[in-house]
Amino acid sequence: MPINVWDYLREYDELRDEILATVDRVFRSGRLVLGQEGVKFEREMAAYLGVAAGVGVNSGTDAIYIALAALGVKAGDEVITVPNTAVPTVSAIRTLGARPVFVDVRDDDFLMDVEQVEAAITPRTTAIIPVHLYGQCVDLDPLMAIARRHGLKVMEDCAQSQGALYKDHQSGSVGDASSFSFYPTKVLGAYGDGGMVMSDDEAVIKLARSLRFYGMETVYYSERHGYNSRLDEVQAAILSLKLPRIDGWIDRRRAIAARYNQALAGTGIVLPRENAHSRHTYYVYVVEHPTDRDGVLERLAGAGINCNVSYRWPIHIMRGSADLGYREGQFPVAERKAQRIFSLPMYPLLKDEEVDTVIDVLKGVI
The missing domain is CATH 3.40.640.10 (Type I PLP-dependent aspartate aminotransferase-like (Major domain))
Incomplete structure (x- = not known):
């Protein structure tokens, strides 16, 4: 499945x-x-x-x-x-x-x-x-x-x-x-x-x-x-x-994130950072691949791991915002991130063995 x-x-x-x-x-x-x-x-x-x-x-x-x-x-x-x-x-x-x-x-x-x-x-x-x-x-x-x-x-x-x-x-x-x-x-x-x-x-x-x-x-x-x-x-x-129930669900999200963090450290995937002033809920667990995000996503999907990108296009470069007068290159960090980021599976009822499968497949495709 x-x-x-x-x-x-x-x-x-x-x-x-x-x-x-x-x-x-x-x-x-x-x-x-x-x-x-x-x-x-x-x-x-x-x-x-x-x-x-x-x-x-x-x-x-x-x-x-x-x-x-x-x-x-x-x-x-x-x-x-x-x-x-x-x-x-x-x-x-x-x-x-x-x-x-x-x-x-x-x-x-x-x-x-x-x-x-x-x-x-x-x-x-x-x-x-x-x-x-x-x-x-x-x-x-x-x-x-x-x-x-x-x-x-x-x-x-x-x-x-x-x-x-x-x-x-x-x-x-x-x-x-x-x-x-x-x-x-x-x-x-x-x-x-x-x-x-x-x-x-x-x-x-x-x-x-x-x-x-x-x-x-x-x-x-x-x-x-x-x-x-x-x-x-x-x-x-x-x-x-x-x-x-949401505090318990947030604890589970954080546990899944910790599992990802530990297993994916040192793989070349850029992992999310939790700020000292924050409790991160990991609504989505967003990572970066610096050179081949779309290739990684394609290979993951081929192995049955369906990920997401939030978001592929910053608002200012969408045609629907053209009338605002912004141009590509004005917000370089947002633009660079949009080319690199993707979200791994994350929801409270995700099983540990499924998390481990995602980790093993991701390691394989990168």
Whole structure:
């Protein structure tokens, strides 16, 4: 049988009875949208992060643009982020009519190079999105200091960092707001789409609740332009069921990463680095091959090891971003990494013998 980079079926087999009972309970409740399951999960997520409140929305992408809108970002503003993120980060900025402004990433951890941020600030800059990529947090203390000096908002993109720690803080609890994705592949994944806006700021939460529901605060009366973006009751209930398990799942991810680290040291594969200020969750286990990434992937696939690349193209060189005016060569670290990186199989129910098979096959093909 092939070994895939991710799989949910074993998790479903393990939780099937509880999930089906949960879904049945929701269906029998008579309320499928904006009911008590969503309220319960919002409170549980807020408690897990240690922030005031959360607002469940339809997707991680929606969580980004609703969070930005609730922070006051508007058309014509500039938002600083990185080019090696997933398309949704930038898509959300542009949905608001704002302009993404990129800074490069660091060579050792793929994360925002905070030292480049200040030079990218202009009079139109209103916010910064640090992307906590692959399961590890951007160095937030110096970033927050820059933001405070310039009166900017910080919105943490936590789509890949549920459960990660920055020093003693949960990912998503440091900035002015944060966004989470519950896409099925995530550390905390739904059985469909979903997302959440998190914040300690009561005004941000209140506005996000209005924006997700057509700008309404009372039924059928819109106070402002808004959207239709609601986390449904079935997904909220499933996520509540899974939330207490994620720390154990993160421990298992870290154990798999340690197994990879030990066995692959000295092979010529560049291994991921965990920063001293972080607890890495290894949402994905990203390695580099400096000369023949695509050849390695082809040979792995031929042996039944199906890996992934997150991501092959930095945003600024995609045709869909051509109108932003960037050119190839402007962000050399992100561009170089995109040619070298790939992700090994990583999910909590991956068996040790499967990890060992991946290691042995990888050693053979390189």
